[in-house]
Amino acid sequence: MKLHSTIGSLSLALILSASAQVTETKTEKTTTTASDGTVQQSSKTTTTFNPEVQTKVVQYFDTYKANPNGLPPEWAARIKIQQLPPAWTTTRIAPGTILTEDTRPYLVEAPPALVKILPPAQTEVRYYVAGGNVVAIDKTYKVVDSVRIPTVSLAPAPTVVTEETVTEEVVTEKK
Numbered sequence: 001m002k003l004h005s006t007i008g009s010l011s012l013a014l015i016l017s018a019s020a021q022v023t024e025t026k027t028e029k030t031t032t033t034a035s036d037g038t039v040q041q042s043s044k045t046t047t048t049f050n051p052e053v054q055t056k057v058v059q060y061f062d063t064y065k066a067n068p069n070g071l072p073p074e075w076a077a078r079i080k081i082q083q084l085p086p087a088w089t090t091t092r093i094a095p096g097t098i099l100t101e102d103t104r105p106y107l108v109e110a111p112p113a114l115v116k117i118l119p120p121a122q123t124e125v126r127y128y129v130a131g132g133n134v135v136a137i138d139k140t141y142k143v144v145d146s147v148r149i150p151t152v153s154l155a156p157a158p159t160v161v162t163e164e165t166v167t168e169e170v171v172t173e174k175k
Contacts, residue, residue, distance in 0.1 A: 049118075049119070049136070049145050049147055050119075053117070053118060053119060053147075054147045056117045056118075057114070057117070057118070057134050057147045057149065058147070058149060058150060058151070060113075060114055060117060061149045061151050061152055062151055064151070065151040069081065069152060069153055069154055070149070070151040070152040070153055071152060072111070075108060075129075078108050079106070079108060079129075079131075079154070080106065081154050083106065084106055084131045084154060085103050085106070085131070087131075088103075088106070088130050088131025088132065088133065088154070089131050089132055089154040090132070091148070092133060092146055092147075092148035093130055093131075093133045093135055093143050093146045094143065094146070095143050095144060095145050095146065096142065096143065097142070097143045098140065098141055098142045098143075099130075099137065099141040099142075099143065104141060106130065106131070107128040107129070107130050107135075107137070108128060108129045108130075109126070109127075109128055109129075110126075110127035110128055110129055110134065114127070114129075114134065115127055118134075121136065124138055124139040125137065125138050125139075125144055130146070131152075131154050132148060132149050132152040132153070132154050133146045133147065133148055133149065134146065134147045134149065135147075
């Protein structure tokens, strides 16, 4: 009997630690009535990162905060900072945003080490890094959810304009 309660406690501990990384899921049901009177029901499920996963993402990038732009060294050449959509460098990409074709080339597939700390992706959802965000994107390029990475700084460097003053001395001679 004692063995069963120990195994039960161990199983519960494993389930609780595994569920801490599970995503939060919201289901929205829609009922549509056509002109011929037929009724059609559909449901849409949206998955979001839970707070613990968000913390793990921030901690993952925190180890790179001393690097240029706060990114892993192998990404430096892959992310074209000057060409990123400006919002990607400064704000969280809102869930529901559909990424246009001209922005898709700037998505960087999340590396295996990062994917490992994320919850298993739902069917047809993939993880990417989009500027200063980790995003879950579905097959239509709609952002399912995102996590803003505070240690990543991708704002383009300001252009420094220097002003040079030329002073000309005019000497006139008296005769």
